[in-house]
Each structure stands twice: as structure tokens, then as C-alpha cells.
Amino acid sequence: MTGGQPRGGPAATAISDEGDRLDVRDLEVRIGEHGPDVVSEISFAVPAGEVLGLVGESGSGKTTVALALLGHARRGLRIRGGHVFLDGVDLLRLGPAELRAARGAKVAYVPQDPSAALNPAMRVGEQLREAVQVHPGAVDDARGRVLEVMREARLDAAPQMLRRYPHQLSGGQQQRVSLAMAFCCRPALIVLDEPTTGLDVTTQRHVLETVRALCRSYGVAAVYVSHDLAVVGGLVSEVAVMYAGRIVEIGPTAKVFGEPLHPYTRGLLAAVPSPLRAEVLTGIEGQPPRPGRRGTGCSFAPRCSFAVSECRARPPAPVLADSREVRCIRLAEIASTHAARPAVGGGPAPTGPATALSVRGVTAGYGRTPVLSAIELDVPPESCVAVVGESGSGKTTLARCIVGLHSNWSGEITFDGAPLARGARDRPKETLRRVQYIFQNPYTSLNPRKTVGQIVSWPLEQFLGLPFRERSERAVQVLEDVGLGGDFAGRYPDQLSGGERQRVAIARALAAEPDLLVCDEVTSALDVSVQAVIVEELRRLQRERHLAMIFITHNLALVRCIAQSAVVLRDGVVVESGPVERVLEHPENPYTIRLMADVPKLAVPGPESGDPAASPAES
Amino acid sequence: MAVAEPSAPVAAPARARQVGRHPWLSVLWTAARTPRGAVGLTLAGLVLLIAVVGPSAAAKSPDALLMQPYAKPSGQFLLGGDFLGRDVLSRVLNGGLELLIMAVAATAIGVAVGAAAGISAAYLRGRPDGLIMRTVDVILAFPQLVFALLLVSVLGPKLWLIVLAVGLSHAPAVARVIRSATLDISERDYVKVAELQGMRPATVMGREILPNLISPLMVEAGLRLTYSIVIMAGLSFLGFGQQPPAANWGLMINENRAGLPLNPWAVIVPAALIALLTIGTNTFTDAVARVTIGVERRPEEAALLDELTPRGAR
Numbered sequence: 001m002t003g004g005q006p007r008g009g010p011a012a013t014a015i016s017d018e019g020d021r022l023d024v025r026d027l028e029v030r031i032g033e034h035g036p037d038v039v040s041e042i043s044f045a046v047p048a049g050e051v052l053g054l055v056g057e058s059g060s061g062k063t064t065v066a067l068a069l070l071g072h073a074r075r076g077l078r079i080r081g082g083h084v085f086l087d088g089v090d091l092l093r094l095g096p097a098e099l100r101a102a103r104g105a106k107v108a109y110v111p112q113d114p115s116a117a118l119n120p121a122m123r124v125g126e127q128l129r130e131a132v133q134v135h136p137g138a139v140d141d142a143r144g145r146v147l148e149v150m151r152e153a154r155l156d157a158a159p160q161m162l163r164r165y166p167h168q169l170s171g172g173q174q175q176r177v178s179l180a181m182a183f184c185c186r187p188a189l190i191v192l193d194e195p196t197t198g199l200d201v202t203t204q205r206h207v208l209e210t211v212r213a214l215c216r217s218y219g220v221a222a223v224y225v226s227h228d229l230a231v232v233g234g235l236v237s238e239v240a241v242m243y244a245g246r247i248v249e250i251g252p253t254a255k256v257f258g259e260p261l262h263p264y265t266r267g268l269l270a271a272v273p274s275p276l277r278a279e280v281l282t283g284i285e286g287q288p289p290r291p292g293r294r295g296t297g298c299s300f301a302p303r304c305s306f307a308v309s310e311c312r313a314r315p316p317a318p319v320l321a322d323s324r325e326v327r328c329i330r331l332a333e334i335a336s337t338h339a340a341r342p343a344v345g346g347g348p349a350p351t352g353p354a355t356a357l358s359v360r361g362v363t364a365g366y367g368r369t370p371v372l373s374a375i376e377l378d379v380p381p382e383s384c385v386a387v388v389g390e391s392g393s394g395k396t397t398l399a400r401c402i403v404g405l406h407s408n409w410s411g412e413i414t415f416d417g418a419p420l421a422r423g424a425r426d427r428p429k430e431t432l433r434r435v436q437y438i439f440q441n442p443y444t445s446l447n448p449r450k451t452v453g454q455i456v457s458w459p460l461e462q463f464l465g466l467p468f469r470e471r472s473e474r475a476v477q478v479l480e481d482v483g484l485g486g487d488f489a490g491r492y493p494d495q496l497s498g499g500e501r502q503r504v505a506i507a508r509a510l511a512a513e514p515d516l517l518v519c520d521e522v523t524s525a526l527d528v529s530v531q532a533v534i535v536e537e538l539r540r541l542q543r544e545r546h547l548a549m550i551f552i553t554h555n556l557a558l559v560r561c562i563a564q565s566a567v568v569l570r571d572g573v574v575v576e577s578g579p580v581e582r583v584l585e586h587p588e589n590p591y592t593i594r595l596m597a598d599v600p601k602l603a604v605p606g607p608e609s610g611d612p613a614a615s616p617a618e619s
Numbered sequence: 620m621a622v623a624e625p626s627a628p629v630a631a632p633a634r635a636r637q638v639g640r641h642p643w644l645s646v647l648w649t650a651a652r653t654p655r656g657a658v659g660l661t662l663a664g665l666v667l668l669i670a671v672v673g674p675s676a677a678a679k680s681p682d683a684l685l686m687q688p689y690a691k692p693s694g695q696f697l698l699g700g701d702f703l704g705r706d707v708l709s710r711v712l713n714g715g716l717e718l719l720i721m722a723v724a725a726t727a728i729g730v731a732v733g734a735a736a737g738i739s740a741a742y743l744r745g746r747p748d749g750l751i752m753r754t755v756d757v758i759l760a761f762p763q764l765v766f767a768l769l770l771v772s773v774l775g776p777k778l779w780l781i782v783l784a785v786g787l788s789h790a791p792a793v794a795r796v797i798r799s800a801t802l803d804i805s806e807r808d809y810v811k812v813a814e815l816q817g818m819r820p821a822t823v824m825g826r827e828i829l830p831n832l833i834s835p836l837m838v839e840a841g842l843r844l845t846y847s848i849v850i851m852a853g854l855s856f857l858g859f860g861q862q863p864p865a866a867n868w869g870l871m872i873n874e875n876r877a878g879l880p881l882n883p884w885a886v887i888v889p890a891a892l893i894a895l896l897t898i899g900t901n902t903f904t905d906a907v908a909r910v911t912i913g914v915e916r917r918p919e920e921a922a923l924l925d926e927l928t929p930r931g932a933r
């Protein structure tokens with residue numbers, strides 16, 4: 001519809017203003033009174049019943065904007081300027097008491113983590129009733145309203161449900177309770193801050209559908225904040241892409257994601273893996289500038305391949321082009337180039353009977369709770385096997401059994417023909433060296449009190465017994481091999497970005513010169529543009545160093561880019577396995593079929609599908 | 620947050636390094652620059668200065684009988700005389716150093732033993748954990764002062780014994796705190812990595828865990844130092860510890876309390892110094908605790924807060 005045009009008015013695309021419930025103009029949030037801006041020049045409008053997607057990577061300022069819409073700024077931040085008009089009333093000019101009255105009643109917020117947002121000591125029914133009763137007069141029949149919103153949020157409104165405590169609900173149910181709370185006073189605006197991040201794809205799809213349906217039926221304007229482009233693409237009609245505290249591109253979703261104009265939007269989309277095609281992912285090198293270090297010109301210029309000297313001279317003003325608004329002065333040049341994504345060359349298919357690692361009938365559990373049962377898995381030498389499953393499927397437990405972190409298992413795991421001992425402590429040093437494990441979260445897998453050099457040197461000392469001088473030389477070599485310079489050796493993990501940390505973790509594993517690399521969700525803590533870089537790096541290293549690899553992920557789309565064969569886990573059982581193409585394109589198991597159907601997909605121009613008008617399909 | 624090419628500028632150099640390295644010196648420095656820390660450090664520093672420089676600054680001998688017992692302050696003797704007619708000022712100047720040394724030594728022993736016990740219990744789990752923590756429970760069942768008195772009265776009032784007794788009486792409480800901090804750290808992934816790469820338990824504890832305990836250790840050390848000072852002074856007051864005619868703040872309070880109406884300064888000044896030292900170390904420790912809590916926050920948030928907050932305001 002409208003939206004996308006700042007300052008609410010004269011833009012060519014404007015159809016009408018009367019439908020805009022939310023109208024944000026020139027919003028600016030700064031650090032302290034006179035500090036640098038965190039977000040600035042934020043303008044957009046959302047009509048009743050529509051959802052605006054606010055996408056960006058970590059640090060882009062999307063959450064800051066979301067909170068500012070509620071008149072809130074995090075500690076140390078100040079809303080320094082702009083207007084947030086909700087039905088014509090400027091929320092930022094309200095007094096504390098009026099603002100408090102508006103929150104919950106007129107503007108509602110759905111946080112990222114429902115398990116942290118719900119009071120664990122209060123029954124669900126009480127919490128919902130409280131949300132209704134906080135605003136006296138807003139609702140006549142509190143009890144009736146609670147039951148009504150629960151039905152709307154597709155929760156079972158039975159009395160037993162109301163008597164439950166949050167911990168007795170599943171993640172999806174908890175998020176539905178959060179949604180119900182947000183909708184219970186029939187607000188005019190709802191701000192959703194990555195509400196489906198922790199949920200599995202099927203639950204995620206259901207929650208998204210509920211959000212969309214509720215916004216439609218009650219004429220609510222919603223702002224949906226997310227880092228996941230595919231999720232946003234399927235949900236919203238308008239999308240705003242944020243970078244370094246500015247909206248760099250805003251317009252109809254089909255246009256912005258179908259034919260991106262801003263180089264950053266293009267970069268982001270090129271980094272999103274697709275479950276439908278095996279493509280080379282292209283990440284964006286460099287990292288976004290932090291508040292106060294954004295320079296004079298375009299913030300994206302240092303990472304932009306289209307940048308010219310003019311870009312660095314002054315910040316670009318928004319330009320109207322092709323029914324959307326883009327902050328870039330090189331639009332004409334960019335529009336004429338077409339970005340296509342090269343397909344991944346067919347990797348060597350796993351051939352022959354040789355296996356690097358074979359898992360036979362492995363059954364494992366925590367205490368008496370069974371987690372894995374009779375798992376069969378073969379990893380051919382020099383090939384990558386993806387283990388796919390939703391949270392709770394046992395994929396991480398399987399990885400931990402293989403590397404020896406979890407020792408409560410039975411069955412047999414043979415590596416290079418020899419059976420492996422259950423726990424890492426019982427395995428010979430040589431085996432420990434040859435099987436390396438990379439953890440999911442690079443923020444916890446590096447010791448914050450050791451330098452990168454010390455971290456990478458330890459396996460060199462332990463496994464290869466190198467003397468000190470050689471260790472530091474080799475450490476620099478390994479760091480360079482994963483794309484970090486030797487000068488990283490003196491840094492501490494806190495000084496690195498997430499992607500750099502994960503590279504250090506990879507370097508630490510490679511320093512041991514392993515034969516098998518077990519990667520456990522290694523990109524799930526990273527931004528999508530960084531994920532692309534890391535996945536490409538892993539693929540290159542795997543090929544160059546002739547590694548066998550187990551790539552564990554919940555992201556079906558990623559599997560396509562890196563693995564030759566795939567194993568689908570569900571509730572600790574292998575439901576399907578085989579070459580990647582077959583498993584993803586012609587899944588046989590009903591579970592895999594549903595999983596593939598529920599994965600949010602982004603229609604981006606690829607080698608085969610050149611149809612940019614196709615709106616991003618969700619299923 | 621994309622991965623930088625080697626040439627790309629990464630992180631803010633100076634401040635980020637401080638957060639990253641987080642050595643105890645930089646934490647102390649940051650703490651000293653907060654208002655709370657500055658007040659604490661000034662108070663404690665003042666008393667420290669008196670205790671350390673005092674012995675060489677005292678004009679008169681602390682043991683010479685120079686006036687009437689409990690003589691009022693005069694131009695010559697600023698704080699008057701004590702119960703034997705000795706110069707109170709000189710005795711105050713001389714009476715702090717030994718007390719301080721003993722308190723610091725006891726604290727060092729207590730924190731070292733407590734930390735070793737706490738780390739081992741938490742990391743090794745199982746039987747060592749049970750053994751260590753049940754011992755700790757037993758010792759904790761005795762009040763600290765009573766425990767120290769018991770040891771001293773059984774083994775005689777030797778100074779090194781007092782230090783050891785007070786130190787060991789600290790160990791259980793330190794072990795408790797460090798154990799819970801270690802329990803959290805031993806579950807971190809980098810500890811698992813070290814185990815997977817075949818690091819021996821002792822090395823894991825020393826190289827992976829201990830450096831991450833600097834913050835709780837510093838806070839514990841400060842807190843235990845405060846207690847040590849009070850206990851040492853208390854023991855002297857009760858007649859254990861340094862024996863007369865030695866000058867000692869705790870002892871002075873005891874010796875001169877009979878003459879409180881005649882020359883109150885002989886009691887008030889040593890008591891005030893002990894109080895100031897205790898309050899000062901406690902306040903500074905509090906500042907250190909606040910600073911380290913800030914550092915232990917999630918890295919991005921800490922960095923952001925660092926930028927948001929004017930230096931030292933936290």
C-alpha cells in the first residue's frame with residue numbers, strides 16, 4: 001500500500017494518508033545528550049492491518065527503532081528527535097503517565113524470548129487477566145476477553161490451559177501467550193521483536209500466520225523486526241532494510257527483495273541460502289561501523305563495490321526509484337547490473353565403500369531419558385555429511401557422542417576402521433587430534449582471557465609438540481589460512497566480531513591437522529552475511545585439506561550449499577538419508593516433506609528463476 | 620558484523636583492549652576512577668599511609684613514659700597520654716603496620732586455600748567435591764572469631780599461628796563463592812574444547828578456569844581483607860596477637876578504655892582508624908565488584924555501555 005515514503009506526503013507513490021495508523025518521521029536516537037546517533041532519519045508509515053518488516057543485521061539499530069516506537073530508549077540512549085504519530089497522536093510528546101496508559105493499551109510489544117518475558121511464577125490465565133486489567137476501562141469483560149484472545153492466538157482456551165505455568169508450555173505456546181497478551185487490549189500498534197527466532201520452522205510458520213491474521217482482522221499496524229530475510233519476506237508487504245542506523249532501502253517487499261537496488265540489500269540477499277538450489281553464497285566483507293565511527297559519507301561505502309569518491313564525501317539522501325526509496329547515489333549504475341548467483345559445482349559424490357567415520361546403532365540418553373536410538377551414519381573420506389533436525393532432535397547429542405563429550409551411549413562408532421572409546425578422556429591423543437569439534441557459539445567457545453595466538457597455539461603444543469618459536473609461526477599460518485591476518489594473534493576474543501571469533505575457532509581446530517571436522521551449528525549465532533562467508537570458508541578448507549566433515553544444522557537451506565549427503569533426524573531417529581539433491585528435492589518421509597514445505601523461502605533472482613515479480617512465497 | 624579482511628579496522632583499540640584483557644590492574648584502575656572507588660581508596664589509602672609511614676614519622680618513642688597517665692592533649696603531645704603516660708600519637712603511628720601485614724597475610728592465605736579448594740571441588744565434581752564441601756560446611760559451622768580463638772588458645776598465641784588461623788578461617792567462605800563461580804565456568808565451551816584437545820585437569824584449572832575467576836577473586840580478597848582487619852584488631856583487643864608493651868591499635872583500645880573519660884583520644888583515634896580502614900576497603904571492594912560485573916556482561920552490551928557512560932560514572 002503506501003508506506004515507504006517518509007515525511008508522510010508528497011511522494012509519488014503515495015496513495016493516501018488516511019490509512020496510516022503509524023507514521024514515523026525523522027526519528028533519531030542518540031547516545032547520551034550530545035553523543036553520536038545510534039539511529040537517525042528514520043521515517044516510515046504503516047497503514048492499518050499491514051505489517052512493516054524492519055530487517056537488518058546485528059548492530060544496525062533495528063531494535064533501537066522498535067523500542068523508540070514505544071517511547072522507550074535503552075539505558076544511556078536518548079530519543080533526541082522526530083515524531084511517532086499513532087492515529088495522529090505523537091507518542092514521543094506524551095507525559096510519563098499518558099505514555100504508561102498508552103503502552104499495552106494502544107501500543108503493544110512482543111519480545112524475542114517468550115520464556116523470559118512471561119513471569120514464571122504466575123499462571124498463564126492470571127498473566128493474561130492482568131494484562132487486560134492494567135488498563136481499567138479498556139475492556140468490559142476481562143474474562144471473556146482472555147478467552148477470546150486465547151482463541152485468536154490459536155491457543156486451547158480450556159481451563160486447564162489457563163491454570164498452567166509458562167514452563168509447562170512449549171516454546172510455540174509461550175509465544176502465542178505473548179501474542180495474546182499483546183492483542184488483548186486491541187492496540188493500534190504492535191511491535192514484534194524477532195518473535196519467532198527461537199522456534200522451529202513449523203511453529204514459526206503457524207505463529208507468523210496468526211500474527212498476520214490478527215493484524216488484518218483488527219486493523220492493527222505492526223512493525224516486525226527480524227534479521228531473517230526469508231521470514232520477513234513471507235509475512236510483510238512493506239519492508240525497510242536498515243544499515244548503520246539508517247533505512248537504506250524501503251518499499252514493497254516484492255520489489256525490495258525481488259529486485260534489490262541498494263548494494264547492501266543486494267549483498268544481504270546474495271548471502272541468504274536457498275533450499276531450492278545449490279549456490280555459492282556471497283557474504284559481505286568487512287563490518288558495519290559503530291555509532292560515532294560512521295564517517296562523513298555513505299556508511300556502506302567502505303564495503304561497497306560500487307563506491308566512488310563521491311560516496312564518501314557526504315551522506316546520500318534518499319532517492320525515489322521504482323516505487324521505493326533508496327539511500328544510494330549510484331542507483332542508475334547499480335540498476336543496470338544484474339547479480340546472478342553461480343551454482344555450486346557438483347562436488348565429488350561419495351563413492352566407494354571407504355568410510356572415514358561410521359556410526360552403527362548408536363543409542364544415547366541423558367540419565368534415563370533416551371535422546372538417540374539406533375543411529376546409522378557413514379561419512380566417506382573427503383566428503384561432507386549434513387545432519388539436519390529441529391531443536392530437540394538429538395543432532396547435537398550425536399555430535400557430542402562422536403567427539404566424546406557425551407559418553408553415555410551404546411553401539412559402535414568407528415573412525416578410520418578402529419572403534420572409538422566412549423569418552424574423550426579414554427581416547428588416545430592421536431584420535432583426539434584427528435577428530436576436531438567446532439562449537440555452535442563462538443562467544444562462549446573462546447577463552448576471553450587468552451589471546452588468539454595462545455588459543456591457536458595450544459593444539460600445536462599439545463598434538464604436534466612444536467617448540468615455541470615454530471608454534472607462533474605456525475599459528476600465524478593457520479590464522480592466515482582462515483582469512484585472518486597474523487596480527488590477530490595478539491588480540492583477545494572480546495576485540496573480535498562474531499565472524500572473526502568463529503574463524504579463530506576454526507583455526508584452532510585446523511591447527512591440530514584433523515581428518516574429521518565436526519561442525520555443530522557453527523553459523524547459527526552469526527549474521528547472514530557472515531554466515532555466507534564462514535560457510536564458503538569451510539567449503540574451501542574442506543576441499544583443500546581433504547577433510548571429512550559432519551555439518552550439523554537446523555537450517556535446511558544451508559545444507560544445499562555445503563554437503564554432499566544429508567541425514568534428517570527427528571526425535572533421535574534417522575528418518576531419511578541420502579544424497580543432498582534427493583533428500584531435499586524428492587523427500588520421501590512425511591516429516592522431511594513437511595519440513596521442506598515449512599522452511600521460509602525467499603524468492604531471489606537466481607540462475608533458473610528470473611522472475612522478479614514473483615512475490616516471496618512462504619510455502 | 621561481517622568478518623573483516625585483515626586490513627579492516629577492528630574494534631576500538633584502547634578501551635576494547637582494556638575490556639578484553641581485563642587484568643586485575645586495569646580493573647583496579649577503572650574501579651579507582653569511579654566516585655565510590657575513589658572515596659574507598661582515599662579512606663583506606665589514608666589509613667594505609669599512616670600505618671606504613673607512621674613508624675618513621677613518630678617524633679617520640681612509643682614506649683617512653685613521658686607524662687601522667689591519661690594526660691590531656693597538649694601542644695607537645697597532640698593526643699595526650701595513655702594509661703602508662705606514653706605518647707598516644709606515637710603509639711598510633713606505630714600501631715598499624717604489623718596489624719596490616721598480618722591482615723594481608725591472613726587474607727592471602729585464606730583466598731589462596733579457599734580458591735584452590737573451590738576450583739577443585741567444582742571442576743572435579745563427584746567425590747572430591749563432596750569431601751571438600753563437607754569439610755567446608757563443618758568449619759563454617761563455627762563462628763570465625765571463635766574458630767581462630769580456639770586454634771590460638773590450643774596452640775599458643777604465636778603471631779604466625781594467628782595469621783594462619785585467621786587465614787584458614789576465611790578459606791571455607793572463599794571456597795563457597797569460588798566453587799559456584801567455577802561451576803558456571805566449567806560448563807563453558809572453551810573448557811570443553813580444552814578437554815577435547817586432551818588438556819589435563821590441573822592444566823585446565825590453572826590455564827582455562829583460573830584466569831576467568833579474577834573478578835570474583837578480587838572481590839573476595841577485598842572482602843576478606845576487611846574481615847581480617849577486624850578480626851586481627853579484635854584478637855589484639857582480647858589479648859591474643861601482639862603482646863604489651865607493643866603498640867597496636869586493637870590493643871590500645873583495650874588498654875585505654877578505663878581512661879575514656881580522662882583522655883578519650885587514646886581510644887577514639889585507634890578505633891576510628893580501624894573503622895576508616897574497614898569502611899575504605901569495603902567501599903573500594905564494592906566499586907571493584909561493580910566494575911567487574913560490567914565487564915562480565917555480554918561483550919557487545921559492555922562495549923556499548925562503555926561508550927555510553929562517561930568514564931568512571933559507572
